[in-house]
Amino acid sequence: MGAAGVLGWLLLLLPWLLLLLPCAAGADPCSPKYFGRNVIACVCNATYCDTLDPVVLPPPDTYIKYESSKAGKRLERSQGSFQRSFQRSFQRNAQTPGLLLMLNTSVLYQRVKGFGGSLSDAAALNIMGLSRPVQDNLLRSYFSEHGIEYNLVRLPMACSDFSVRPYSYDDVPYDYELKHFSLAEEDVTMKIPLLHRASAMSRRPLSLYATPWTAPAWIKSNRDIRGTGALRGRAGDKYHKTWANYFIKFLDEYAKHNVTFWAVTVQNEPRARLPTFPQFPTISYTAEQQRDFIIHDLGPALARSPHRTQLLILDDQRVHLPQWAETVLGNSTAAGYVAGVGVHWYLDDIVSAACSLGATHKLFPDHFLLYTEACNGFLSRQFSVALGCWERGQRYSHSILTVLNHFVTGWTDWNMALDLQGGPNWVKNYVDSPIIVDRSKDVFYKQPMFYHLGHFSKFIPEGSQRVGLRSVCRKRSCQLEHVAFLRPDGAIVLVVLNRSGWDVPFRICDPSVGFIETVSPASSIQTYLWHQQ
Numbered sequence: 001m002g003a004a005g006v007l008g009w010l011l012l013l014l015p016w017l018l019l020l021l022p023c024a025a026g027a028d029p030c031s032p033k034y035f036g037r038n039v040i041a042c043v044c045n046a047t048y049c050d051t052l053d054p055v056v057l058p059p060p061d062t063y064i065k066y067e068s069s070k071a072g073k074r075l076e077r078s079q080g081s082f083q084r085s086f087q088r089s090f091q092r093n094a095q096t097p098g099l100l101l102m103l104n105t106s107v108l109y110q111r112v113k114g115f116g117g118s119l120s121d122a123a124a125l126n127i128m129g130l131s132r133p134v135q136d137n138l139l140r141s142y143f144s145e146h147g148i149e150y151n152l153v154r155l156p157m158a159c160s161d162f163s164v165r166p167y168s169y170d171d172v173p174y175d176y177e178l179k180h181f182s183l184a185e186e187d188v189t190m191k192i193p194l195l196h197r198a199s200a201m202s203r204r205p206l207s208l209y210a211t212p213w214t215a216p217a218w219i220k221s222n223r224d225i226r227g228t229g230a231l232r233g234r235a236g237d238k239y240h241k242t243w244a245n246y247f248i249k250f251l252d253e254y255a256k257h258n259v260t261f262w263a264v265t266v267q268n269e270p271r272a273r274l275p276t277f278p279q280f281p282t283i284s285y286t287a288e289q290q291r292d293f294i295i296h297d298l299g300p301a302l303a304r305s306p307h308r309t310q311l312l313i314l315d316d317q318r319v320h321l322p323q324w325a326e327t328v329l330g331n332s333t334a335a336g337y338v339a340g341v342g343v344h345w346y347l348d349d350i351v352s353a354a355c356s357l358g359a360t361h362k363l364f365p366d367h368f369l370l371y372t373e374a375c376n377g378f379l380s381r382q383f384s385v386a387l388g389c390w391e392r393g394q395r396y397s398h399s400i401l402t403v404l405n406h407f408v409t410g411w412t413d414w415n416m417a418l419d420l421q422g423g424p425n426w427v428k429n430y431v432d433s434p435i436i437v438d439r440s441k442d443v444f445y446k447q448p449m450f451y452h453l454g455h456f457s458k459f460i461p462e463g464s465q466r467v468g469l470r471s472v473c474r475k476r477s478c479q480l481e482h483v484a485f486l487r488p489d490g491a492i493v494l495v496v497l498n499r500s501g502w503d504v505p506f507r508i509c510d511p512s513v514g515f516i517e518t519v520s521p522a523s524s525i526q527t528y529l530w531h532q533q
Helices: 003-024 085-090 121-128 132-143 186-201 240-255 289-303 323-329 331-335 353-363 390-404 450-457 475-479
Strands: 032-034 040-044 062-069 076-081 099-111 114-118 152-157 207-210 264-265 310-317 340-342 368-373 408-415 435-438 443-446 464-471 481-487 489-497 505-508 514-520 524-531
Touching: 040 132, 040 450, 062 323, 085 132, 099 408, 099 481, 099 489, 114 450, 121 132, 121 186, 121 310, 121 481, 132 186, 132 435, 152 186, 152 408, 186 207, 186 240, 207 240, 240 323, 289 323, 289 443, 310 323, 310 368, 323 331, 323 353, 323 505, 353 368, 368 390, 390 481, 390 489, 390 524, 408 450, 450 524, 489 505, 514 524
Parallel strands: 099 505, 114 152, 114 408, 152 207, 207 264, 264 310, 310 340, 340 368, 368 408
Antiparallel strands: 032 040, 040 443, 062 076, 062 524, 099 464, 435 443, 464 481, 481 489, 489 524, 505 514
16 A cells, blocks of 8 residues: 555544544543442542543544443443434334434523532531642542533632531621621631632633621621521611621632632521521521512622622522512512522422422523532431442432423532541531542542532533433333533533433434434433534
């Protein structure tokens, strides 16, 4: 063969060589630790941590697939080709149980804000308690292109239950001018440095949002940082003005450290009633009280400030929707100050997504919905932390798929890292986390929850838009859950979850490219990525 012939063959093979390049780069696999059969967590230490390759779009007519499973796969990458002869193959396999997913990019829904987790005091303490190389591996796992690429970070304003002590930023009684306001050691020595390091590792801009749990004791009706109390007085008075200015002071002080916030929420769980944890710090609001506080105090304070920070209401369970939104956003003045609605997942089983999220979106389509908190192990009668538990990961992806299909724009996990007990937590309200730290061994464990989140966060960047996805199913295949997005770079992302105990064959049809005939293994989650022509 002459030189021209060799060159011709190389040109023909080039797309396939490019497809294999990400694999050749050598992503490091999970180092598994077994806590029972198919109960697996991935161990990271100072010298080793599993990684992912940066996402590279495949050549035309091909796709890449990432798969995690209860059997042990963790975002395992493979590739394949689209087929063109869809109709003939579909007829030939008409008796095969399966699901047909028909993509329709002419039907567009909400745009994605992103996915991420919360940098609570507990998370910061656990991360900083590791040696510097292990800290770097943990932050890279969450934020770098070799990890799952979080772009959302939620921060408590002062203490939450996941702190080691109750505190506010101004505990000097009746300091209405907030002359004694100052950030805590937890902010200055831990959270702010960690945010800078995470931002430096990320190729995506991070969107930070902050949430208060409690006001200073002298502003609350119960005169205590701990426990449930309303703001003293009524909207428009000195207590409410001071509390609104407290938000601005917080934004001012963080800005001095070159940290800016995309948004704040009015209050974490304003309807929380936790008799099991009477010291749980919170400020109680009704929807009417929150509306009036926004109209008279917080909305104008944010509008006057130099900060371009958006405002979210509710930040509580979806059982309060759409009524809460109707009360607050039904007032045009309040609605003008508000960008979106924050939602927690803890009582999702009580009311359907359609009757809460869908109904709210229909009433207020210009205000986005964002899931702002979720965790497993809360109020658990068995184990707050369940190392390697696949089912807890499935709960995450089931929730994310459900709410994305009902107009939610993103999903934020709770603590990014906890210890083996599920803390620290001064209220002793222990829960689970996608990353569990064992400081005594200078290691951390990546739970199945981490990888379930990664199937969304790494592949669905901010600005992606949900597209039409029609399903035609037969028999048990109807149990598959799925969602599809058009990325800003023109690629399609499809996520498929199989919570059943059996393999399910199915087909994907993109009219502009062709179709894929594939299988969703038992207890697995898959992400497909391809470029439209």
